[in-house]
Amino acid sequence: MIINTNWLNEFFKKKIPIKLLCKKLLILGIEIKKIIKIKKIFSKIIVGKIIKCNINKKNIYLLSVDIGCKKNIKISCNANNCYLGLKIAILKSNIKNFKKKKKY
Structure with a gap:
């Protein structure tokens, strides 16, 4: 069984x-066989929310994405979903x- 130590520490005050x-x-x-330190794989990945979606003549989507900063970012992609x-x-x-101000 794999157990996350962060989850276990939720049960203690300190x-x-x-x-x-x-x-x-x-x-x-x-019984504990070994302890593995997991790297922060997703430390450079954030979640954004599409707030504006336009499509051009070449079927490329032009997106305006809210990432929790003052300004929204612009992204272009050809995903049709x-x-x-x-x-x-x-x-x-x-x-x-990048300075995050709100959570989703």
């Missing part, structure tokens, strides 16, 4: 170090001055 958490689980009879209100994943490495 964050408990991993080694101490493992000792407590061992006392309860839960775009619609208003759709939430999409965006890589934030090319977005300048």
Whole structure:
């Protein structure tokens, strides 16, 4: 079984170090074979919401996407499943001055 330590720490008032958490689980009879640190794979991906959707003559969608910043970003794509209100994943490495202000 794989258990996320962040989820386990929700049951305690203070964050408990991993080694101490493992000792407590061992006392309860839960065997731990190994501890794996997971990298933040999705740290550069944000969620945006399509607020404007136009199509041009070449069937390319021109989207205005709200990513939680002051200005919306413009995206062009040829996916035919775009619609208003759709939430999409965006890589934030090319977005300048990114400061998130709201959650979706």
